[in-house]
Amino acid sequence: MCLPGLNRKFLQDTWHLTREYWRSEEKWRAGGLLAVIITLNLTYVYILVLINTWFNRFYNALQNFDKEEVFSALGEFCLLAAFYIIVAVYQLYLRQMLEIKWRQWMTGKYLNVWLKDQMYYRLQLTENYTDNPDQRISEDLRLFTNYTLQLSLGLLKAVVTLVSFIAILWQLSGTLVIPFGNHQLAVSGYMVWVAIVYAVIGTWLTHKIGKPLAQLNFDQQRYEADFRFSLVRLRENSESIAFYGGEAREERAFISRFGKVFDNYWQIMQRQKHLTWFASGYGQIAIIFPLVVAMPRYFTKEIQLGGLLQTSQAFSKVQDSLSFFVESYSTLAEWKAVVDRLTGFVCNIQQVSELPQSSTIIRTEPAPVLAVNQLDIDLPDGRRILSGLNLSIQAGESLLVAGPSGSGKSTLLRTLSGLWPYAQGSIVIPEGHSFLFLPQKSYLPLGTLRDTLLYPGPKRSVTDEEIMAAMLLCKLDWLKGQLDKIEDWSRVLSLGEQQRIAFVRVLIHQPEWLFMDEATSALDEPTERVLYTLLRERLAGTAMISVGHRNTLNSYHKKKLTLDGAGRWSLLTM
Numbered sequence: 001m002c003l004p005g006l007n008r009k010f011l012q013d014t015w016h017l018t019r020e021y022w023r024s025e026e027k028w029r030a031g032g033l034l035a036v037i038i039t040l041n042l043t044y045v046y047i048l049v050l051i052n053t054w055f056n057r058f059y060n061a062l063q064n065f066d067k068e069e070v071f072s073a074l075g076e077f078c079l080l081a082a083f084y085i086i087v088a089v090y091q092l093y094l095r096q097m098l099e100i101k102w103r104q105w106m107t108g109k110y111l112n113v114w115l116k117d118q119m120y121y122r123l124q125l126t127e128n129y130t131d132n133p134d135q136r137i138s139e140d141l142r143l144f145t146n147y148t149l150q151l152s153l154g155l156l157k158a159v160v161t162l163v164s165f166i167a168i169l170w171q172l173s174g175t176l177v178i179p180f181g182n183h184q185l186a187v188s189g190y191m192v193w194v195a196i197v198y199a200v201i202g203t204w205l206t207h208k209i210g211k212p213l214a215q216l217n218f219d220q221q222r223y224e225a226d227f228r229f230s231l232v233r234l235r236e237n238s239e240s241i242a243f244y245g246g247e248a249r250e251e252r253a254f255i256s257r258f259g260k261v262f263d264n265y266w267q268i269m270q271r272q273k274h275l276t277w278f279a280s281g282y283g284q285i286a287i288i289f290p291l292v293v294a295m296p297r298y299f300t301k302e303i304q305l306g307g308l309l310q311t312s313q314a315f316s317k318v319q320d321s322l323s324f325f326v327e328s329y330s331t332l333a334e335w336k337a338v339v340d341r342l343t344g345f346v347c348n349i350q351q352v353s354e355l356p357q358s359s360t361i362i363r364t365e366p367a368p369v370l371a372v373n374q375l376d377i378d379l380p381d382g383r384r385i386l387s388g389l390n391l392s393i394q395a396g397e398s399l400l401v402a403g404p405s406g407s408g409k410s411t412l413l414r415t416l417s418g419l420w421p422y423a424q425g426s427i428v429i430p431e432g433h434s435f436l437f438l439p440q441k442s443y444l445p446l447g448t449l450r451d452t453l454l455y456p457g458p459k460r461s462v463t464d465e466e467i468m469a470a471m472l473l474c475k476l477d478w479l480k481g482q483l484d485k486i487e488d489w490s491r492v493l494s495l496g497e498q499q500r501i502a503f504v505r506v507l508i509h510q511p512e513w514l515f516m517d518e519a520t521s522a523l524d525e526p527t528e529r530v531l532y533t534l535l536r537e538r539l540a541g542t543a544m545i546s547v548g549h550r551n552t553l554n555s556y557h558k559k560k561l562t563l564d565g566a567g568r569w570s571l572l573t574m
């Protein structure tokens with residue numbers, strides 16, 4: 001029987017994902033906790049062994065009508081049961097504690113790597129980028145820590161139980177003598193062999209019948225996630241869909257996706273039915289089978305009633321622990337999938353961090369000038385969109401970047417900000433100066449309006465009066481009573497209002513260098529004029545680099561850089 005994915009590569013990948021935590025600053029605490037959990041696991045098995053021995057004592061006493069012994073055995077059972085309960089509770093409780101601490105550590109580390117050096121942005125620039133990094137961090141890390149502990153501790157418990165109860169069963173079995181023609185065949189520990197054969201046949205049949213379930217359950221999760229995701233997309237794009245009247249098309253898509261959920265579940269049901277037929281039959285036989293097998297020794301009075309019941313219990317424990325692998329079959333398959341996904345994510349991050357960093361061509365100098373020399377910008381597929389750009393902008397100057405759609409205007413801003421890795425040349429920026437980049441669609445985080453206006457957080461303390469004054473200047477004063485209101489502001493505010501929020505941020509942050517990527521595209525021309533005039537009046541020393549299509553922007557800038565998208569460019573002083 002080949003268990004899912006238990007090959008060398010999988011074990012190596014699992015070890016790579018695991019070792020960091022166990023070598024981290026938390027290693028002593030985690031190691032101590034793990035040692036306690038393992039001790040509790042072993043104690044648990046030991047209590048099972050004691051309970052098994054107790055069966056012998058108790059039923060023998062019953063058979064011999066030994067009242068005193070029966071009551072003494074009952075007292076012993078109460079004690080064993082009390083220990084059993086305590087160990088059962090704490091072994092789970094402490095395992096969950098270790099699991100959440102491990103997950104907390106891994107989540108912190110993955111979040112850090114994902115956010116560092118704009119990895120979350122750069123990840124999507126590679127060709128085979130990891131899908132849903134958010135799911136890797138939220139879901140897969142949870143499953144990874146859970147499965148790793150559950151399966152490794154489960155394996156330990158199964159092995160220790162197996163060894164302990166095989167020893168007990170071996171002792172209880174004695175030697176069975178089978179007449180064989182004129183000879184006699186003496187089989188030592190025959191119950192052990194019977195238990196192994198019984199468990200192997202059972203697990204093999206379970207495996208045969210249940211094998212497709214692992215894949216079916218895996219697919220079910222994927223189909224459920226696809227269905228849920230399509231519903232979320234409708235919620236997120238409700239307005240566009242309503243304008244297009246796309247309900248019928250959306251409904252067809254939902255029904256088709258749910259069809260996959262239904263069909264797959266139907267197959268799971270059929271398979272589960274076969275498995276339940278077998279498992280219930282097998283379970284019922286397991287109650288009586290060990291008794292039947294041990295009965296010859298009972299009738300020859302080699303063992304008493306207690307020995308018979310102890311044998312039956314030991315038999316079922318041996319069989320349970322042998323079934324561990326098959327019962328964990330689908331969990332192992334899911335564990336493998338989780339390890340594969342996380343390893344893919346880690347490799348992807350590694351790949352991206354090896355990409356040339358645009359920030360390596362950026363250096364700082366004390367002069368208040370932004371100087372671009374021989375800058376080439378490419379697309380990820382190697383196509384060149386800008387060739388040999390030379391440019392110099394003094395503090396307080398203004399530059400408009402124009403050109404047809406797709407000619408690389410935004411990509412130039414990305415390169416200047418250090419986000420775009422496919423560039424060569426040199427960019428010198430003034431040392432110690434503050435920079436602010438405004439994208440076309442402002443990001444509005446979830447939270448209060450005040451948090452949104454101050455995003456990503458002010459470098460100095462800002463009073464409400466200051467915020468309200470900036471709101472008034474940007475024609476957002478009607479919102480001033482809602483500074484403490486928590487909302488999904490990107491859903492509530494119009495695109496133009498969201499762009500004006502970005503200008504409030506500019507007035508509050510007062511950057512020395514301001515880069516705007518079509519930051520007024522959703523505004524009417526008079527409002528655009530108000531905002532640019534405001535910038536010129538209030539931030540006279542700020543250099544402004546704007547990207548835009550509108551001719552109205554010409555009058556607010558001194559220089560104009562035009563890109564043609566084929567690599568050529570021209571610079572005009574207006």
Ligand SMILES: Nc1ncnc2c1ncn2[C@@H]1O[C@H](COP(=O)(O)OP(=O)(O)OP(=O)(O)O)[C@@H](O)[C@H]1O
Nearest residue numbers: 124125379380385404405406407408409410411412
């Ligand atoms: N992440 C990316 N991966 C691959 N190609 C990209 C990526 N981002 C941008 N591009 C490509 O780079 C080219 C330039 O895009 P860019 O956004 O800079 O154009 P633009 O001049 O700002 O366009 P617009 O005026 O329409 O906003 C386009 O052909 C675009 O498809």
